[in-house]
Amino acid sequence: MNTRDSIKQALKKNNAVLVAHYYVSADIQTLAEETGGIVSDSLEMARFGQNCDAETIVVAGVKFMGETAKILSPEKNVLVLDDQATCSLDLSCPIDDFSAFCDANPDH
Structure with a gap:
């Protein structure tokens, strides 16, 4: 069995879904689509995971996703x-600066 088939089998066996960001490799995007997952932006990836029946969401993207x-x-x-x-966008927003912004702008 090749790696691709092993991954497909593992996803099915573990009731897992693969969600992939637009920026990951085409091979991973194809695998996500072939196994019932999705290729999308970060918020849609999370929403898809929320609304699917899988017990496990496997995220092909960056940590905040x-x-x-x-x-x-x-x-x-x-x-x-x-x-x-x-x-890089996530890392350019230090938590202390963001917290101060939120405190100063409670309506945002």
């Missing part, structure tokens, strides 16, 4: 293919 999926689906297992994958 997995965090978003977990926020929307706290009862589901969420796995991120690379927990070291980061986003």
